[in-house]
Amino acid sequence: MIIGVPKEIKANENRVSIIPGGAEALVHAGHTVLVERGAGIGSGFDDEAYRQAGAVVVESADEVWARSEMIVKVKEPIAPEWPRMREGQVIFTYLHFAASEELTRAVMDSGAVAIAYETVQLPTGELPLLTPMSEVAGRLAVQQGAKYLEKYFGGRGILLPGVPGVEPATVVILGGGVVGSNAARMAAGLGARVVLMDVSLNRLRYLADVMPANVTLVYSNRHNILTQIAQADLLIGAVLLPGKKAPHLVRREDLKVMKPGAVIVDVAVDQGGCVETIHPTTHDNPIYEVDGVIHYGVANMPGAVPRTSTLALTNATFPYALTLANKGWREACRGDRALALGLNVVAGKVTYPGVAEAFGLPYTPVEEVL
Numbered sequence: 001m002i003i004g005v006p007k008e009i010k011a012n013e014n015r016v017s018i019i020p021g022g023a024e025a026l027v028h029a030g031h032t033v034l035v036e037r038g039a040g041i042g043s044g045f046d047d048e049a050y051r052q053a054g055a056v057v058v059e060s061a062d063e064v065w066a067r068s069e070m071i072v073k074v075k076e077p078i079a080p081e082w083p084r085m086r087e088g089q090v091i092f093t094y095l096h097f098a099a100s101e102e103l104t105r106a107v108m109d110s111g112a113v114a115i116a117y118e119t120v121q122l123p124t125g126e127l128p129l130l131t132p133m134s135e136v137a138g139r140l141a142v143q144q145g146a147k148y149l150e151k152y153f154g155g156r157g158i159l160l161p162g163v164p165g166v167e168p169a170t171v172v173i174l175g176g177g178v179v180g181s182n183a184a185r186m187a188a189g190l191g192a193r194v195v196l197m198d199v200s201l202n203r204l205r206y207l208a209d210v211m212p213a214n215v216t217l218v219y220s221n222r223h224n225i226l227t228q229i230a231q232a233d234l235l236i237g238a239v240l241l242p243g244k245k246a247p248h249l250v251r252r253e254d255l256k257v258m259k260p261g262a263v264i265v266d267v268a269v270d271q272g273g274c275v276e277t278i279h280p281t282t283h284d285n286p287i288y289e290v291d292g293v294i295h296y297g298v299a300n301m302p303g304a305v306p307r308t309s310t311l312a313l314t315n316a317t318f319p320y321a322l323t324l325a326n327k328g329w330r331e332a333c334r335g336d337r338a339l340a341l342g343l344n345v346v347a348g349k350v351t352y353p354g355v356a357e358a359f360g361l362p363y364t365p366v367e368e369v370l
């Protein structure tokens with residue numbers, strides 16, 4: 001199969017969908033890999049690395065799209081890319097169709113086969129192509145929080161681990177899923193006093209087994225949240241209600257119980273945030289202050305560390321890309337239910353219920369297109 005790797009053109013997107021090691025494995029399996037010039041630069045992979053891996057570096061995005069049977073990307077195609085999509089072409093990438101009817105209709109009109117990273121789902125319910133980005137965001141939340149606690153940025157001027165004779169900072173984390181548990185491990189490793197809160201008792205029991213001794217597990221309810229945020233130097237939001245807006249667990253009036261110069265990093269901002277006063281910010285201008293509390297609301301945190309994010313993402317996506325290349329999309333999806341759940345649009349038909357519902361479009365069960 002001919003597999004295309006276009007350069008990402010969405011603003012500030014430096015990740016790349018296939019690294020040279022992946023290209024090498026695809027070429028070894030008998031495929032041709034076309035990489036747009038400069039596609040890997042933002043993640044530290046130059047064109048020469050792709051050439052050495054056996055890939056063909058081509059000059060333009062048009063050429064990559066025109067020649068490839070499968071396009072592997074990171075972000076959803078944006079408007080300038082829409083005319084390049086074509087009938088029968090497989091597009092394997094993050095798509096987030098439910099957020100854009102225009103994109104959904106553009107892909108439907110193109111006749112392409114769109115497989116969305118974010119809806120590939122294992123029988124356990126896990127979303128294996130979202131997990132790596134939550135791991136990155138969870139760990140980065142602590143790194144960013146530590147930075148904005150510095151006085152220069154308006155923070156409390158407190159060092160997370162303290163020093164001998166000086167108490168460590170208190171880090172309170174709302175939500176003990178992938179983001180929350182990664183944040184907790186990172187903060188605990190730095191020596192902070194960590195409080196991790198969740199509503200799932202089973203999850204709390206599991207976390208109690210695996211977390212270090214400086215992580216305390218507390219059931220998440222209104223009373224406990226108010227008690228804990230009053231102690232927090234750094235508050236991390238990491239709650240998710242699948243398919244819904246995040247609940248506002250911390251309200252505007254609650255900020256007055258917090259310490260002046262405390263920092264809130266609300267990772268759940270992409271689902272509306274679990275802190276009422278959070279709004280999305282960018283890497284260029286990541287923080288703002290409300291009632292003396294610093295707010296950080298970057299909605300695409302992994303973009304700050306594209307090298308790590310690319311490696312983490314491609315570790316997870318590559319085995320699926322290889323199966324798609326080896327077997328073709330239909331055989332690959334027949335053989336792997338998790339991958340079949342990634343099918344969102346096939347030849348003009350919407351095959352993912354959430355997307356059909358979002359725009360009142362007819363829904364075609366995946367089985368009918370397989």
Ligand SMILES: NC(=O)c1ccc[n+]([C@@H]2O[C@H](COP(=O)([O-])OP(=O)(O)OC[C@H]3O[C@@H](n4cnc5c(N)ncnc54)[C@H](O)[C@@H]3O)[C@@H](O)[C@H]2O)c1
Pocket residue numbers: 131133134137174175176177178179180197198199200203220238239240241246247249266267268269270271298299300301302
């Ligand atoms: N900003 C970014 O760049 C970025 C990157 C990755 C993920 N995210 C977002 O981070 C959020 C968390 O993702 P995740 O992968 O950790 O999800 P997850 O499903 O693994 O974890 C969510 C946790 O929240 C818990 N929860 C639900 N209601 C709660 C409540 N009232 N109080 C406390 N805990 C509660 C759940 O029990 C679950 O353990 C999502 O909104 C995700 O989209 C953002």
